Amino acid sequence: MSEENWGNLPPCPFNKDIRADQSKTGSWRSIRPEINQGKCLKCGLCVTFCPEGVAEIIDRVLNIDYDYCKGCGICAEECPSHAIKMVSEVA
Amino acid sequence: MSINAEDIRLRGHRCCAGCAGAIAERLIFNTVGKKAILFGSGVCVGMSSGMANLPKLTLHFSGNGGAGAAGIAAGLEVTGRGDIPVIAMGGDGAVSDISIGQVSACAQRNDNILFFCMDNEAYMNTGVQYSTLTPFGSVTTTTPRGSVEWKKDLPLLVAFHHVPYVATVSPAYPQDLVRKVKKALSIRGYRYIHVLAPCPTGWGYDPAKSIKVAKAAVTTGLFPLYEIEQGKLKFTVEVKEQTPVKNYLELQKRFRLVKDKEVNFIANHIRERLNQLEELSKITI
């Protein structure tokens, strides 16, 4: 492997690519949150408590970014109106 | 309250599913914003880079007590950028054990840093080994029969360095946490925030229960939420009805070896410590 192939190793060690979201952690989960939009109060508790930051309320709709959701189940556990159910992830 | 799509803390980090430390860090970084410099790493999350889109310098655990952050603060001061906040983070292993000397010295020198101890109550990233912040009765790989020592009271220890601000926070109380981070950011000098970070992997509970565990720690009186500003201690979350500690212990596999009579032992300890804090709140530290 020659130096030209080192993928632009910087002259001194630093990383500008501070983007953790290059690894799509959605592949980790075995259960996924299923949202009942009708029951959802848009209270935002799931948005606050998600360790991954994948829950977002946009135009009064709760969206989950399933590319990164690890299926921990905190959102379902904390939802005051039981609008979220954890279901088995399909293969 | 909700955190919006401009989340500083990026998805795809390598913390376990349900990591409450990650929840706390999201709240912290979204409050801190983009104009800050990060030093060190707290909770296992620090071992994966890309935690937050901030300029970052990390040393090893032995350097995470804040010394490097003090250096950054000094460097910013002499180059006329002293208005940029320096955020330092360390896990309980780094902060309470290997680098405790640095915590003490930075506090005594009143170095201008905001320091977070991300306390998951053991050396989690290396596979759950005992630390001096591991609570009584915990099973870890180095205490397979359950630990027999009490957890250190690190926030009080720091408070007795007479620093401008000390606080305890739990991710189950996000408004309290955010308010304290905002307050700390508005103060100059050494500020210390102790964050309880429940760990489903190491504490042994279903990841979905992370917030319930983080809440129970507070309602049992084991982890009271307070702040000490200029030496004046004030409880910030009033626990109207204290819950029995047995409920908290039963939630977690790490306490499976705690005998019934030891539960009373723990309950007494909680009572004593809360009394201590009550008495301290009447004077200036």
Next chain:
Amino acid sequence: MLRKFIEGNEAAAYGVKLSRANVITAFPITPQTPLMNKLAEMTASGELKAKYIRVESEHVSMSVCLGASAAGARPFTASCSQGIAFMTELIWMASGFRLPIVMAVVNRSISCPGSLAAEQADSLLQRDTGWIQLYCEDGQEVLDTIIQAYKIGEDERLYLPVMVCYDGFTISHTANTVDIPDQAEVDKFLPPYKHKYIYLDPDDPREIGVSGPKSGYAFETRYQMENTIKASAPVIEKVDSDFRRRFGRSYDGMVEEYQTDNADALLVTMGSITGTARGVVDKLRAKGKRIGLIKIRAFRPYPSEEIRRIAYGVKTIGVIDRNFSHGSAGGGIGCVEAGRALINMDEHPKLLGFVTGLAGRNVTPDHIQHIADRVLKAAEAGKVEREVEWVGLMK
């Protein structure tokens, strides 16, 4: 320009002041303490505008220097002996992060057994780390070398930290007349510090260190560092010759040859022993003995090419080490390094190792004379009877 009669530590303090170091981390350790005390006075009086941080250990003093350097400051610290050992972890990080910190090492033996006085094993302990190491013969050289060290380390082709080493007590606590350059002249020689790559800036967020997509490239990063420290040799030479042009003094870059013309035998020294050896060499030359001296100024990067060039045609070389490496291949650390530099020459001199002056034991002209006699005898006989000799032990 000022001329003062001052001790080596004070000369170092002037070097730091003239270099406009702006973050000083201070933790005392004999025999470095007067240096830190002098810097405390200079910062307190405003003579030096710097943030002076009283750290609680040497481990911390280098941590703070790292943070400060990454944040754009020009830090300085000093240590030796136990302190250098304690600081080891961070010394490795400083070079790994490519932060051009300058540290004075007031060489002192590490216990145990040890003493508070001169021995070079402490800085040499860190010779593998990627720090540039320069060894000084007297107070003037210390002052000048500190200024040069910042210029070398901060060269944008390098960005490496530099140790400026000088013998404890022998140099640190003895006084000489020292010429102190004008600040204005030093400012023209040494511009303000700004790292091109390693900095902490919220407007351009970088994570410092090997991480992210490049985290598997530690091996390649080491190779890069190796190439960098090799590339520092011509920079060391150039900075020294630029220094001579501006200030009228220089130290011949990486090594100094003294009376080496037509030499059959050479002595190799590093640090204050050089001064003593010069006198002995002069006396022997006056008697017609063909002996010369190599003074090693830069130990890292090791001046292999210079040593080979000077060794050409020489019969024996005696390396005088004020250090040791227990169980080494033969002699002190300098001797082993010289051996590697010389071994593949078509014809190379025989090598004799001498360990002397440990734990501050005074190295006298008689000791050097004894060493020189041995080296000359081996040159005459064409063979080495004794590979290593420890000189100056009590009878």
